[in-house]
Amino acid sequence: MTIQLTPQDTIERGLALAAAEGADGCVVLVAETSSTNLRWANNTLTTNGAMRGSSVTVIATVGSGEGTAAGVIGRSSVTEDSLREIVSAAIATARAAGPAEDARPLVDGPVGADWDLEPEETTVGVYEKFAPSLGESLKRADLERRRLYGFANHEVVTLYVGSSTGLRLRQALPRGYVSSTGKNADLSHSAWVGTATRDFTDVDALALDAELTRRLGWATRTVSVDAGRHPTILPPAAVADLMTYLYWQLDGRDAFDGQTVFSKSGGGTRLGDTLSSQPVNMHSDPALAGLEAFAFAVARSSGGSSSVFDNGLTLQATDWIRGGKLEHLMTSRHTAELIGVPEATPDIANYVVSVDGGAGSTDDLVAGLDNGLLVTCLWYIRMVDPQTLLLTGLTRDGVYLVEGGEVTGAVNNFRFNESPVDLLARFTAAGATVPSYSREWGDYFSRTATPPLLVPDFNMSSVSQAS
Amino acid sequence: MPEVDASFLALPRHELAQAALQRARDLGATYAEFRLERIRSESIALRDSVLESAKDDEDLGLAVRVIHDGTWGFAAGVALTVDEAVRVAEQAVNMAQVSRPINAETIELADEPVYDDVTWISSYEIDPFTVPRADKVALLTDYSDRLLKADGVAHVSVHVATIHECKYYANTAGTSYTQQRVRIGPNITAHAVAEDRFDSMSTCAPPAGRGWEYMTGTGWNWDEELAQIPGWLAEKLAAPTVEAGEYDLVIDPTNLWLTIHESIGHATELDRALGYEANYAGTSFATTDKFGTLKYGSPVMHVTGDRTVEHGLSTVGYDDEGVAGQQWDLVKDGILVGYQVDRRMAKKNEDLLGTPRSNGCAYADSSGHIPIQRMANVSLQPAPDGPSTEELISRVKNGIYIVGDKSWSIDMQRYNFQFTGQRFYKIVDGKIVGQLRDVAYQATTTDFWGSMEAVGGPQTYLLGGALNCGKAEPSQSGAVTHGCPSALFRSVRILNTTQEAGR
Numbered sequence: 001m002t003i004q005l006t007p008q009d010t011i012e013r014g015l016a017l018a019a020a021e022g023a024d025g026c027v028v029l030v031a032e033t034s035s036t037n038l039r040w041a042n043n044t045l046t047t048n049g050a051m052r053g054s055s056v057t058v059i060a061t062v063g064s065g066e067g068t069a070a071g072v073i074g075r076s077s078v079t080e081d082s083l084r085e086i087v088s089a090a091i092a093t094a095r096a097a098g099p100a101e102d103a104r105p106l107v108d109g110p111v112g113a114d115w116d117l118e119p120e121e122t123t124v125g126v127y128e129k130f131a132p133s134l135g136e137s138l139k140r141a142d143l144e145r146r147r148l149y150g151f152a153n154h155e156v157v158t159l160y161v162g163s164s165t166g167l168r169l170r171q172a173l174p175r176g177y178v179s180s181t182g183k184n185a186d187l188s189h190s191a192w193v194g195t196a197t198r199d200f201t202d203v204d205a206l207a208l209d210a211e212l213t214r215r216l217g218w219a220t221r222t223v224s225v226d227a228g229r230h231p232t233i234l235p236p237a238a239v240a241d242l243m244t245y246l247y248w249q250l251d252g253r254d255a256f257d258g259q260t261v262f263s264k265s266g267g268g269t270r271l272g273d274t275l276s277s278q279p280v281n282m283h284s285d286p287a288l289a290g291l292e293a294f295a296f297a298v299a300r301s302s303g304g305s306s307s308v309f310d311n312g313l314t315l316q317a318t319d320w321i322r323g324g325k326l327e328h329l330m331t332s333r334h335t336a337e338l339i340g341v342p343e344a345t346p347d348i349a350n351y352v353v354s355v356d357g358g359a360g361s362t363d364d365l366v367a368g369l370d371n372g373l374l375v376t377c378l379w380y381i382r383m384v385d386p387q388t389l390l391l392t393g394l395t396r397d398g399v400y401l402v403e404g405g406e407v408t409g410a411v412n413n414f415r416f417n418e419s420p421v422d423l424l425a426r427f428t429a430a431g432a433t434v435p436s437y438s439r440e441w442g443d444y445f446s447r448t449a450t451p452p453l454l455v456p457d458f459n460m461s462s463v464s465q466a467s
Numbered sequence: 468m469p470e471v472d473a474s475f476l477a478l479p480r481h482e483l484a485q486a487a488l489q490r491a492r493d494l495g496a497t498y499a500e501f502r503l504e505r506i507r508s509e510s511i512a513l514r515d516s517v518l519e520s521a522k523d524d525e526d527l528g529l530a531v532r533v534i535h536d537g538t539w540g541f542a543a544g545v546a547l548t549v550d551e552a553v554r555v556a557e558q559a560v561n562m563a564q565v566s567r568p569i570n571a572e573t574i575e576l577a578d579e580p581v582y583d584d585v586t587w588i589s590s591y592e593i594d595p596f597t598v599p600r601a602d603k604v605a606l607l608t609d610y611s612d613r614l615l616k617a618d619g620v621a622h623v624s625v626h627v628a629t630i631h632e633c634k635y636y637a638n639t640a641g642t643s644y645t646q647q648r649v650r651i652g653p654n655i656t657a658h659a660v661a662e663d664r665f666d667s668m669s670t671c672a673p674p675a676g677r678g679w680e681y682m683t684g685t686g687w688n689w690d691e692e693l694a695q696i697p698g699w700l701a702e703k704l705a706a707p708t709v710e711a712g713e714y715d716l717v718i719d720p721t722n723l724w725l726t727i728h729e730s731i732g733h734a735t736e737l738d739r740a741l742g743y744e745a746n747y748a749g750t751s752f753a754t755t756d757k758f759g760t761l762k763y764g765s766p767v768m769h770v771t772g773d774r775t776v777e778h779g780l781s782t783v784g785y786d787d788e789g790v791a792g793q794q795w796d797l798v799k800d801g802i803l804v805g806y807q808v809d810r811r812m813a814k815k816n817e818d819l820l821g822t823p824r825s826n827g828c829a830y831a832d833s834s835g836h837i838p839i840q841r842m843a844n845v846s847l848q849p850a851p852d853g854p855s856t857e858e859l860i861s862r863v864k865n866g867i868y869i870v871g872d873k874s875w876s877i878d879m880q881r882y883n884f885q886f887t888g889q890r891f892y893k894i895v896d897g898k899i900v901g902q903l904r905d906v907a908y909q910a911t912t913t914d915f916w917g918s919m920e921a922v923g924g925p926q927t928y929l930l931g932g933a934l935n936c937g938k939a940e941p942s943q944s945g946a947v948t949h950g951c952p953s954a955l956f957r958s959v960r961i962l963n964t965t966q967e968a969g970r
Contacts (some may be wrong), residue, residue, distance in 0.1 A: 042741075074523065074524040124562065462883060466882050
């Protein structure tokens with residue numbers, strides 16, 4: 001039979017099949033996704049798409065005498081027949097595996113009030129207001145001899161989690177973003193803007209184009225600046241470029257095993273250590289207004305900070321860094337026990353970096369800087385040294401000279417070598433925290449809020465010829 | 468010889484394709500293509516010889532791309548029914564219609580011969596999905612144990628990814644094919660923790676277009692490498708820090724493949740040179756006005772694009788636009804002479820390229836994504852009677868021999884790059900005198916390749932590669948192989964990464 005099942009039916013039948021085949025426990029995750037996108041380059045649309053996806057993950061657990069083992073099987077396009085095969089395969093895999101180190105009782109809990117609702121869906125109609133104004137901005141760019149390149153994406157993921165312990169959770173999360181690059185006629189200079197959204201009603205393509213035009217105007221004067229350590233203003237987007245990498249290094253197990261910047265010399269973690277003498281905070285909360293994330297743990301495989309046994313665990317607001325001190329690392333229940341902390345703090349798909357007392361905007365920081373650089377976004381960021389979390393990467397599409405509190409020209413690009421952990425200890429001024437969109441990671445991790453920062457000695461390692 | 472998986476052949480691929488293509492035609496599409504793809508993937512991870520995670524996934528779905536009123540339209544779905552195939556075709560046409568007002572360029576495709584219901588299978592011996600999970604875990608546990616038992620190894624992490632890709636493609640020109648590919652990507656890392664520092668050493672075995680036989684010794688000598696890693700790691704942990712400055716470098720193919728990928732592979736993608744990737748991964752310094760004249764590197768530099776090499780990760784019988792696999796020159800005698808293109812770019816740039824045909828570089832990483840111009844296997848060719856790695860080292864008075872890849876980064880036009888590696892050996896008067904640490908090399912693409920004095924012979928040649936090259940919006944992941952010999956470079960800038968961190 002090729003009968004397509006609803007998410008709820010998939011979960012109920014999957015759990016029933018697992019029980020009938022002798023599994024001791026089972027979790028079934030169903031993710032229904034729909035997305036639609038527009039992409040443009042050289043002032044014309046290049047590609048577009050509307051995609052619908054469905055994935056089912058079955059996690060079967062069996063007792064093995066020495067503990068509990070798990071088998072994980074994921075499939076798309078599941079039918080009534082193939083569900084039976086998936087459940088059988090998950091149980092067989094669990095039986096063939098040894099006891100899992102991270103095994104814990106499956107999470108129990110209530111049936112969510114919205115459990116019976118259908119998956120939510122996006123359509124190309126989400127661009128009803130955006131697409132015409134995008135078309136207008138593309139025509140305007142043509143007339144003004146500028147070129148535009150960009151991408152708009154909107155998606156909705158509806159996630160269902162059910163377990164043999166009674167848990168039934170559903171949550172639908174919309175997410176959208178726009179990233180747009182503008183170039184002048186001879187392609188010698190470029191600028192970038194990006195923003196995240198939930199539904200595109202708050203995205204004005206003409207306003208984005210106006211900001212690109214303003215930034216390209218700064219390139220009327222061009223200045224060559226040598227590599228070296230420069231006073232540098234990082235707007236919220238560039239701060240997110242760096243802090244997202246820091247966020248991903250908060251794995252508690254890796255730190256405990258002596259493999260990250262959050263490992264203590266000689267063994268253990270740096271939990272409780274002061275990372276910065278400044279009142280800087282990094283915080284996650286699935287309920288953050290405008291940055292809503294899944295409110296429960298979702299793990300399709302186990303790792304240092306996550307466990308398939310923790311699926312459905314309620315996520316709590318978590319301070320990772322508070323007042324400059326490392327407060328928590330990402331942990332599963334297993335890792336929490338291993339490293340000796342009282343409760344699990346799984347990762348959450350958002351974060352906010354803030355500085356107590358931080359006020360004002362990027363423009364305000366610019367107004368206060370006598371001589372330095374304004375770097376609008378960073379790119380190709382990779383780790384060079386895990387011990388210091390030294391990252392390398394490039395500036396792109398907008399580096400400007402600040403003189404006497406004003407932007408006075410465009411500057412060449414640079415390669416940088418810097419550690420975000422060190423930056424949190426070295427910045428000398430911070431603005432107010434606002435929603436931000438990382439150039440490098442925003443298409444994957446867009447729920448961030450960060451302040452602009454002034455770093456007195458940002459390490460520009462060499463000049464990049466790219467423009 | 469492997470055969471196409473029977474369970475894939477049992478899917479109603481012809482019926483779905485026929486329904487989708489007919490519906491697209493009925494709605495006025497001037498061209499349409501259909502893909503049915505099933506991608507099975509398995510990920511196994513061990514931490515300190517204990518199975519941490521094992522996950523088996525399958526992604527199955529269908530996609531339709533159309534040209535309607537001169538505009539692309541794309542849609543994808545997951546239900547394998549005729550109704551769904553028709554719905555997806557209708558949605559693709561609808562996408563084209565919605566997009567038409569903001570499309571300023573009529574889409575035309577280069578011609579390609581028709582291939583009628585052909586089949587192609589990649590070269591491998593053992594389908595990883597036929598090997599019992601317990602056998603795989605037992606082998607990886609053995610490999611982990613060998614490292615953990617060694618002095619100085621505190622932790623061992625293992626990850627092996629395997630992919631089994633089946634595809635059915637059909638277009639309105641009459642081409643249809645069934646294609647099956649297998650690839651595997653292993654990584655084993657030993658970690659050491661000292662009082663004041665920690666470090667790690669990973670295996671250099673590249674991902675490959677091979678089956679499970681790769682993990683048991685076909686194509687890579689695991690016994691030899693695993694036996695040496697603890698010693699290498701201990702030496703690295705105790706090694707002196709490098710003095711920043713200019714050095715002659717002998718770069719092993721286990722490292723050089725990644726430099727080729729970033730500074731040649733991506734730079735010779737024509738979609739980047741034309742600006743189609745400008746908002747995301749970036750453009751290229753190798754623009755079309757420099758075609759045929761750009762001095763990319765020294766005269767010993769010969770780089771090919773290749774969709775046909777055995778065990779290549781980007782090797783195919785046919786690409787995602789129905790174009791047959793080919794091999795061609797990208798850089799010859801140090802001069803830029805070729806690009807990687809798809810059918811649209813081939814048609815639009817026929818005069819520039821001097822050929823009316825695509826070289827088959829269209830690829831989508833799943834049925835859920837649109838085909839984009841993607842990298843062929845881009846490889847630096849060895850000198851036919853060239854020297855060994857030892858001979859290259861013997862020509863260096865004060866330099867560094869770099870083995871294995873680690874950190875990598877390059878700017879958005881592919882000029883300025885910085886790479887690290889697994890091991891760095893100090894060379895004095897033509898001889899290796901021990902390891903260094905904290906090394907990164909930084910250069911500009913044409914300066915670097917211009918400083919290449921010699922390439923090694925075929926005996927030094929190795930296929931490297933990556934499973935996870937990112938490109939496009941929405942982001943897609945591609946797998947690609949880069950073959951290269953050892954090579955000698957003069958006067959390259961070396962950084963001390965500890966000093967770069969301000970310490």
